[in-house]
Amino acid sequence: VAVLRRRVPEVRAVVEAAGGFFARGGSVDWSAVLAGGRRVELPTYAFERERYWLDAPAGVGDVTAVGLGATGHPLLGAVVELAGSDRMVFSGRVSLASQGWLADHAVYGTVVVPGAALVELVLRAGDEVGCGRLEELTLQAPLVVPQVGAVRLQVSVGEADAEGRRAVGIHSRPHDPAGVGTGEWTAHADGVLVEADVDVVPVACVEVWPPQGAGVVGVGDFYEVLAGRGFDYGPVFRGLRRVWRRGDEVFAEVALPEEVADAADAFGLHPALLDAALHAMSIASAEEGSGTPVPFAWSGVSLHAVGARALRVRIAPDGRGGVTVDLFDEAGLPVASVESLILREVSPEQLAVRDDADSLFGVEWVSAVGGGSVEADSWAVLGAGGGLLAEGGRVFADVDALVASADELPGVVVLECVPVEGGSVPDVVRGQLAGVLGVV
Known part of the structure; x- marks a missing residue:
C-alpha cells in the first residue's frame, strides 16, 4: 500500500493508504484516525458481498457500416487497410466499464494492461496479415487504464519488406465521450512480425508430469x-x-x-x-x-x-x-x-503519469501582457483617494457622484478596492467582485 505518492497531498495519501490497508484485512485503529468519531451501522444492500446488477457489456456495434473491418476481438474491435499500401491499423477502446476483468491487474494501485495482453494483441494483428510469429516486441511504457473514462488503442502493422518482415507498434491516448481522442499518442510497444516457420516443430512437453526430479x-x-x-x-x-x-x-x-x-x-x-x-x-x-x-x-x-x-x-x-x-x-x-x-x-514513478488524469482542470501561471503607459488629461478616483490622486485629478465618493458632477467623464478612473474585514474568504471575494462589476 503506497503511503507517499507524487502529486497527491500527504494527508490524503496517508488516509487512502490506511483505508486500502484496512480493506485488505489489516487492523487500523480508527479511533486514532478519526478522533471523537463513533461507529454507526452501515446500510445493508449496497455493502453486502453479493452483486445483483446485471452486466450490460458495451458492444462495438456494426463497424462495417462505417467502412471498417470487424475483428471479433475483445480489445480490438475494428481494422482498416490504408489505401495505396498493405499497412493495416487495428483499433479498440479499453475501459474498466467494458473490460472489467482488467481491474484485477493493479500495480502500485494503478490498473495496468498486462504485457501478456500486448503480446496477444500483436499476435492477433499478425494473424490478420499472415505473420503468425512475433520476432520481437519491446515494451516502452505501461498502458494505464483510468478508473473513469477510457483510452483509445491502436495496433499498427507496417508494410512487408523484402523478407516479409513487418514493423508493429501499439499506441494509446485518452478517449472522450464524443468518440474522439484527446492529447498526445503514447507509444507502448514496438516490434517486428514475420511469417510463421511451418518447418519448425514446437518443443514437446516433458514425458512425465509432474516432471521427474522436480x-x-x-x-x-x-x-x-x-x-x-x-x-x-x-x-x-x-x-x-x-x-x-x-x-x-x-x-x-x-x-x-x-x-x-x-x-x-x-x-x-x-x-x-x-x-x-x-x-x-x-x-x-x-x-x-x-x-x-x-x-x-x-x-x-x-x-x-x-x-x-x-x-x-x-x-x-x-x-x-x-x-x-x-x-x-x-x-x-x-x-x-x-x-x-x-x-x-x-x-x-513509471505508473504515476495519470495521477492527475481524473481532473479536467490544471493550474498554470499565465503571464499578463502589459498594456503600456496610459496618458490622460484628466483623472478621477473613486473612494478615499490618498496617494492614488494624480495631478489634476478629483476624488468622488462613488460612481454616481462622478456621473452627476462631471460635464465630461475623465480619461482615467481609478477604483480603490479595500479588503473588507471579517467574513469568509469566498464571501469577501464575491462581494468585492460584485462591487467592481457594479461600477463597470
Whole structure:
C-alpha cells in the first residue's frame, strides 16, 4: 500500500493508504484516525458481498457500416487497410466499464494492461496479415487504464519488406465521450512480425508430469506476498495453481478462473492465462526476498493452438540473461512458445503519469501582457483617494457622484478596492467582485 505518492497531498495519501490497508484485512485503529468519531451501522444492500446488477457489456456495434473491418476481438474491435499500401491499423477502446476483468491487474494501485495482453494483441494483428510469429516486441511504457473514462488503442502493422518482415507498434491516448481522442499518442510497444516457420516443430512437453526430479514449491500466500510489493492481483489474474523447481527450471500449472473461462475462445491466448504462467518466475524471487520484475522484451513468440483454459508451463534460462517459456495444454500438446523473455523492475514513478488524469482542470501561471503607459488629461478616483490622486485629478465618493458632477467623464478612473474585514474568504471575494462589476 503506497503511503507517499507524487502529486497527491500527504494527508490524503496517508488516509487512502490506511483505508486500502484496512480493506485488505489489516487492523487500523480508527479511533486514532478519526478522533471523537463513533461507529454507526452501515446500510445493508449496497455493502453486502453479493452483486445483483446485471452486466450490460458495451458492444462495438456494426463497424462495417462505417467502412471498417470487424475483428471479433475483445480489445480490438475494428481494422482498416490504408489505401495505396498493405499497412493495416487495428483499433479498440479499453475501459474498466467494458473490460472489467482488467481491474484485477493493479500495480502500485494503478490498473495496468498486462504485457501478456500486448503480446496477444500483436499476435492477433499478425494473424490478420499472415505473420503468425512475433520476432520481437519491446515494451516502452505501461498502458494505464483510468478508473473513469477510457483510452483509445491502436495496433499498427507496417508494410512487408523484402523478407516479409513487418514493423508493429501499439499506441494509446485518452478517449472522450464524443468518440474522439484527446492529447498526445503514447507509444507502448514496438516490434517486428514475420511469417510463421511451418518447418519448425514446437518443443514437446516433458514425458512425465509432474516432471521427474522436480521439487514442489508452495504457492500458499504467494499473491499476498506480491500484494505487499505493490502487485495487487484480483481473482482473474490469480491463476497459478501448482509450481515445481528442478535446478534453474520452473514448472507450473495455471488455469483461468470460472468467471472468465468462457472468454478464452475470444482470444488466441487469454492474457490472464499467459500472465499467470509468467507468475511462476516470481516464485523464486518471492522465496529469495528480491523484487518482482515484469516482462520487458519478448523474442520468438509463436502461438500453436488457441482457446486454452489451462496450461502446463516450463520456464528455463535462455543463456542470454532471459528465459524461455513453453506452454502446453493438459494433454501435453504445444500451445505457445517464447524463445526469449527479458524482465525488468517497474517503479511507482513509471505508473504515476495519470495521477492527475481524473481532473479536467490544471493550474498554470499565465503571464499578463502589459498594456503600456496610459496618458490622460484628466483623472478621477473613486473612494478615499490618498496617494492614488494624480495631478489634476478629483476624488468622488462613488460612481454616481462622478456621473452627476462631471460635464465630461475623465480619461482615467481609478477604483480603490479595500479588503473588507471579517467574513469568509469566498464571501469577501464575491462581494468585492460584485462591487467592481457594479461600477463597470
